[in-house]
Amino acid sequence: MPKKIGTDNWRKKRRQEYLELKQERYYIFCEGEKTEPLYFEGFKQLIEDNPIYKNMVLIEIEPCGAETMRVLSQAEKYVRDNRISKGQIWCVYDKDNFPAQDFNKVVHRTEALNKQGAPVTYHAAWSNECIELWFLLHFADYTSNNSRAVYIEFLNKKFMELGSGKYQKNNTQTFNILMEYGNPKLAARYARRIINENEGQNPADIAPGTKVYELVEELAKYLPEEKKKLFI
Numbered sequence: 001m002p003k004k005i006g007t008d009n010w011r012k013k014r015r016q017e018y019l020e021l022k023q024e025r026y027y028i029f030c031e032g033e034k035t036e037p038l039y040f041e042g043f044k045q046l047i048e049d050n051p052i053y054k055n056m057v058l059i060e061i062e063p064c065g066a067e068t069m070r071v072l073s074q075a076e077k078y079v080r081d082n083r084i085s086k087g088q089i090w091c092v093y094d095k096d097n098f099p100a101q102d103f104n105k106v107v108h109r110t111e112a113l114n115k116q117g118a119p120v121t122y123h124a125a126w127s128n129e130c131i132e133l134w135f136l137l138h139f140a141d142y143t144s145n146n147s148r149a150v151y152i153e154f155l156n157k158k159f160m161e162l163g164s165g166k167y168q169k170n171n172t173q174t175f176n177i178l179m180e181y182g183n184p185k186l187a188a189r190y191a192r193r194i195i196n197e198n199e200g201q202n203p204a205d206i207a208p209g210t211k212v213y214e215l216v217e218e219l220a221k222y223l224p225e226e227k228k229k230l231f232i
Contacts, residue, residue, distance in 0.1 A: 022058035025087030026219065027120075029075040033063040034170040036092045036131055042175025043219040046227055053222040058087070068093055068102040072109055075122070085119045090215050095128040096148070100204035103128070107203055126203050127210040134212040135167075135174070137190045138182025145207040184220075184231045188213040 030036035044059040062078065064071050071091045079089060091110070095103050103126065110122035127133055132151035136142050139158050144150075155167035162181050164173065171177075178184065191213040198206040220231035 023056050024222070025058040025084075026060070026090065027075070027078065027084065027087055028059065028061045028090045028092060028215070029071050029078070030061065030063050031065075031067055031071050031091075031093035032131075032169070033065045035174075037061050037063045038170065038172055039131075039175050040092075040215075040219070041172075042179070043216075043223070046224065047219065047222045050222060050224050052224075057222045059219070067096070068098050069105050069109070072106050072122070072124075076113075079120060087120050088218070089120050089122045090125050091123070092125045092131070092212065092215065093127075094130040095126070095204060095207075096130060100202070103204045104202045123214065124203075125210075125212045125215040127212055128203055128207045131210070131212060132167075133208050134187065134191065134210045135178060135182075137187035137210075138178045138184060141186075141190050143194065143208065179227070179230060184216065188217060188231070 028037075028040050030040070040059075040061050044061065047057050047059060048054050062074070064074050066074060071093045075089050075091055078084070091106060093106065106126065107124045110124050113122045130148045130151065132148060132155060133142070136151050136154055140154075142154075152167060159165060159167045159177065162177065164177050167174075178187075191210050194206065194209050195211065198209065203209065203211075217232055220228055223231065
């Protein structure tokens with residue numbers, strides 16, 4: 001059936017009105033296309049189900065399928081193309097085997113953008129070497145600089161002990177497992193302590209290390225009270 005004249009314009013207007021209602025806006029750009037988006041989708045669903053904040057908070061999650069600086073480049077393009085005039089832009093990315101220079105550049109670029117007085121603020125939620133470190137910290141105070149394979153082996157054993165099967169990157173239940181059986185509040189404490197102990201160093205030199213907790217604590221503010229207390 002042909003579209004009615006004006007339908008597209010009507011939809012755009014309704015979406016604009018919907019966005020304007022949202023006082024707090026978070027745009028999350030993820031390096032991966034499964035692990036990170038699925039994890040943060042857990043926060044999004046709980047917040048959208050929370051009658052107190054569901055009409056106040058906007059969360060949009062963009063899987064980038066790109067690494068380090070390309071994640072930030074896609075975020076900047078999204079802001080320009082969609083004329084985003086308010087909100088927080090979060091780039092979630094891993095060090096993995098990418099050059100240290102590229103990994104550090106994201107933080108330097110976000111700092112430069114924020115100094116320009118941009119209408120939105122940019123944030124780097126990096127992990128060295130991978131976001132699995134953040135997941136692991138829900139179960140242990142871990143400070144050893146190991147590879148992704150070691151972190152995944154740890155998570156495999158822990159998930160199996162919990163009767164959840166092996167850890168899988170595309171597991172839609174990872175968020176719920178970490179929240180129910182892990183300790184998000186302690187994970188943030190462990191992660192923050194590592195950052196504080198390495199104050200002044202570039203992200204690539206903080207191994208292991210992660211700043212995902214900063215985004216988690218931001219989103220946790222809008223969770224239902226019984227869930228919020230698990231995080232902050």
